[in-house]
Amino acid sequence: MRFQITNKAWYFLTIIIIIYSIIAVFNTSLVKNALEIFLDIIAKIIPAFILVFVLMTLTNYFVKPKMLVKHLGEKSNTVKALTIAIITGIISSGPIYMWYPLLSDLKKQGVRPGLIAIFLYNRAVKIPLLPLIIVYFGLAYTIILTIVMIFASILQGFIVDKALKKA
Numbered sequence: 169m170r171f172q173i174t175n176k177a178w179y180f181l182t183i184i185i186i187i188y189s190i191i192a193v194f195n196t197s198l199v200k201n202a203l204e205i206f207l208d209i210i211a212k213i214i215p216a217f218i219l220v221f222v223l224m225t226l227t228n229y230f231v232k233p234k235m236l237v238k239h240l241g242e243k244s245n246t247v248k249a250l251t252i253a254i255i256t257g258i259i260s261s262g263p264i265y266m267w268y269p270l271l272s273d274l275k276k277q278g279v280r281p282g283l284i285a286i287f288l289y290n291r292a293v294k295i296p297l298l299p300l301i302i303v304y305f306g307l308a309y310t311i312i313l314t315i316v317m318i319f320a321s322i323l324q325g326f327i328v329d330k331a332l333k334k335a
Contacts, residue, residue, distance in 0.1 A: 216299035223295050253283040253325070254318055257290025264291065281332050282325035289321035 192199040260267065271284050293314050301310045 212303055213300065216303060219299050249279075249283055250286065250322065250325075253286040254290050254321065257287040257321070258293045259295060260287070260291055261296070264288075280325075280329055282327075282329035285328040286321045286325035289324050290318065293317050 188199055271287070275281065275284060298310060298314070301313070
């Protein structure tokens with residue numbers, strides 16, 4: 169995937185620079201304060217971006233979709249399958265529609281719909297966002313939120329399994 173800056177982005181940047189220049193003429197301290205806040209935010213976020221880049225690189229290198237099919241088939245251990253569904257949901261990356269073919273194949277091979285629901289639910293726990301959540305909300309909040317989401321995903325998976333057994 170290639171990063172492109174469109175003409176609209178350049179127009180927007182130009183307009184923002186013009187606005188800041190006009191404001192700077194009338195109120196230099198306001199622009200100075202805004203730039204200090206901007207640089208402070210950037211200084212806080214850059215380490216998180218570096219960590220995110222490293223984690224995404226490792227995830228994409230070590231976790232392959234074929235490995236998931238092997239461990240989540242019909243004869244998989246329930247606790248093992250549950251754990252794999254949770255972990256792979258958390259570490260999965262990319263747009264969700266790219267996962268639909270794999271999830272469809274898993275379902276055809278006998279994976280319980282609840283495990284697929286658990287995987288999808290846990291995509292909301294994103295490793296790349298955890299450092300930023302910690303910076304803005306604190307470690308305790310992030311840990312509690314992540315644990316609650318994981319347990320909610322398990323509950324959601326059981327509900328999906330029960331609902332689809334009746335259907």
